[in-house]
Amino acid sequence: MNLTLKIWRQNGPTDKGRMETYPVSGISEHMSFLEMMDVLNDQLVRDGKDPIAFDHDCREGICGMCSMFINGEAHGPGRGVTTCQLHMRSFKDGDTIYIEPWRAKAFPVIKDLVVDRSAFDRVIQAGGYVSVNTSGNTIDANAIPIPKPDADEAFNAATCIGCGACVATCKNASAMLFVSAKVSQLALLPQGQPERDIRVKRMVEQMDKEGFGNCTNTGACEVECPKGISLSNIARMNRDFLSASLKGE
Amino acid sequence: MSNKGLFPTSLSKKYAMAATGLFLCLFLVGHLLGNLQLFIPGAEGKEAFNAYALFMTTFPLVKVLSYLTYFGILLHAVDGILLARANRAARPVRYAKENGAANAGWSSRNMALLGTIVLAFIAVHMQNFWYVMHFGEPGMYSLASGEEVKDLHQVVMDFFGPANSMAIAAVAFYLLAQAAIGFHLWHGFASAFQSFGLRSAKYTPWIERVGQAFSVLVPLAFAVIPVYLYISQH
Numbered sequence: 001m002n003l004t005l006k007i008w009r010q011n012g013p014t015d016k017g018r019m020e021t022y023p024v025s026g027i028s029e030h031m032s033f034l035e036m037m038d039v040l041n042d043q044l045v046r047d048g049k050d051p052i053a054f055d056h057d058c059r060e061g062i063c064g065m066c067s068m069f070i071n072g073e074a075h076g077p078g079r080g081v082t083t084c085q086l087h088m089r090s091f092k093d094g095d096t097i098y099i100e101p102w103r104a105k106a107f108p109v110i111k112d113l114v115v116d117r118s119a120f121d122r123v124i125q126a127g128g129y130v131s132v133n134t135s136g137n138t139i140d141a142n143a144i145p146i147p148k149p150d151a152d153e154a155f156n157a158a159t160c161i162g163c164g165a166c167v168a169t170c171k172n173a174s175a176m177l178f179v180s181a182k183v184s185q186l187a188l189l190p191q192g193q194p195e196r197d198i199r200v201k202r203m204v205e206q207m208d209k210e211g212f213g214n215c216t217n218t219g220a221c222e223v224e225c226p227k228g229i230s231l232s233n234i235a236r237m238n239r240d241f242l243s244a245s246l247k248g249e
Numbered sequence: 250m251s252n253k254g255l256f257p258t259s260l261s262k263k264y265a266m267a268a269t270g271l272f273l274c275l276f277l278v279g280h281l282l283g284n285l286q287l288f289i290p291g292a293e294g295k296e297a298f299n300a301y302a303l304f305m306t307t308f309p310l311v312k313v314l315s316y317l318t319y320f321g322i323l324l325h326a327v328d329g330i331l332l333a334r335a336n337r338a339a340r341p342v343r344y345a346k347e348n349g350a351a352n353a354g355w356s357s358r359n360m361a362l363l364g365t366i367v368l369a370f371i372a373v374h375m376q377n378f379w380y381v382m383h384f385g386e387p388g389m390y391s392l393a394s395g396e397e398v399k400d401l402h403q404v405v406m407d408f409f410g411p412a413n414s415m416a417i418a419a420v421a422f423y424l425l426a427q428a429a430i431g432f433h434l435w436h437g438f439a440s441a442f443q444s445f446g447l448r449s450a451k452y453t454p455w456i457e458r459v460g461q462a463f464s465v466l467v468p469l470a471f472a473v474i475p476v477y478l479y480i481s482q483h
């Protein structure tokens with residue numbers, strides 16, 4: 001199939017950037033979206049032009065790197081998929097496809113479609129951990145009985161791959177889905193209890209400091225999240241933060 | 250923990266939004282129940298509505314509630330504007346193409362627009378009746394108890410009746426405002442519960458259903474009043 005691509009080009013963090021138009025031809029519907037981008041980049045390199053910078057790593061939906069805002073949606077029109085799992089059969093011959101980077105103050109563009117998502121790392125560093133005694137008498141985690149529903153819920157929250165599609169798709173560029181998944185995966189387990197209050201406070205505070213927006217509960221994040229992280233995590237974080245704040249310090 | 254300002258965190262802004270929003274929902278119910286007396290015809294209706302207006306402006310507990318309501322609207326509006334501004338700032342460069350309809354309802358994406366329409370309506374509405382009642386000089390009316398009061402019933406009748414050459418525009422504006430409140434609450438009612446973290450597989454579908462029923466029925470009942478007053482007097 002033949003396509004017209006409208007792609008964001010930006011030479012570096014300080015460049016203003018602009019949308020540029022690229023025709024591509026001979027695209028197979030079996031290709032993944034990233035393979036289609038490879039075809040375009042191959043062409044650009046052959047023509048002696050600067051290829052389009054985009055993030056990718058695993059190409060099987062587990063690393064969360066392949067951030068692309070395609071035709072107005074994070075990771076394109078598919079549900080429960082990342083860009084690397086999106087196939088060209090989702091498009092028709094002759095389509096025009098818009099490809100943009102994640103847009104958020106907290107995710108500055110590095111080059112073209114590559115953004116800096118280290119704000120997420122700093123949110124995790126602020127509290128997304130459990131402190132464990134490693135002095136030699138460490139308790140085996142499996143020795144603590146955990147109700148199956150709690151373990152399942154914690155596991156579901158832990159499937160978040162930190163891709164940032166929730167931020168990209170939110171009309172407020174809010175990181176609530178990501179942060180709440182990271183709060184929940186520990187809040188649901190016994191090991192997470194000692195630091196439960198301080199964790200949620202610190203992570204929310206860091207989230208605000210990074211310049212993410214506020215949550216309007218539109219639910220767009222849950223729809224676009226490749227891992228189906230549920231809004232119930234945001235509710236849990238809202239509850240935990242309220243109770244932690246009321247307890248005061 | 251740094252605790253600066255009225256709302257130190259994004260979440261405290263949301264709790265305030267949800268608390269004031271739900272309080273204003275209760276206010277709407279009370280206000281509607283009072284207004285329904287406008288459907289009582291003739292002298293009986295005039296007496297009932299004016300007696301009610303006297304009660305609303307003098308009874309101490311009601312006065313406390315009305316100050317709470319002014320404060321609630323103000324806080325909700327200021328907080329809403331703060332949130333909307335912060336949310337815009339969180340995405341300084343907009344998308345060239347954004348398909349918001351693909352993943353979220355229209356109401357939820359337009360809360361600030363709807364709220365602004367409601368705010369404009371509240372200002373006009375208070376100018377129309379509240380201001381006249383408190384600072385204007387409308388005709389007087391003697392209650393059955395013998396007390397002389399401002400005839401608010403007549404003010405309302407005239408506002409939507411032939412005495413007002415702009416009555417049809419007034420009806421139209423009031424209908425638009427009720428639609429805005431309806432859409433605002435279509436999302437807002439259930440959203441407030443989510444903001445407080447009140448979500449469960451068992452209750453959330455019910456909260457959503459009650460919210461949708463509320464957001465249709467309450468504004469609809471409000472909307473019938475000006476239409477009825479207009480038609481019955483023309």
Ligand code: HEM
Nearest residue numbers: 216266267270273274326329360361364368437440441444
């Ligand atoms: C009858 C009057 C009103 C009622 C009953 C009402 C009710 C609500 C409720 C229940 C919410 C949901 C809160 C949440 O998500 O936690 C809400 C949100 C909102 N309201 Fe109102 N509201 C009213 C008037 C206004 C006015 C006058 C404004 C003016 C600016 C406004 C602006 C907003 C905004 C911007 C939001 C969304 C906040 C966000 O989540 O980002 N509302 N409202």
Ligand code: SF4
Nearest residue numbers: 160161163164166225
């Ligand atoms: S919550 Fe979903 S969309 Fe957000 S970072 Fe995690 S996996 Fe990605």
Ligand code: FES
Nearest residue numbers: 059063064066084
């Ligand atoms: S490249 Fe790893 S998730 Fe897409």
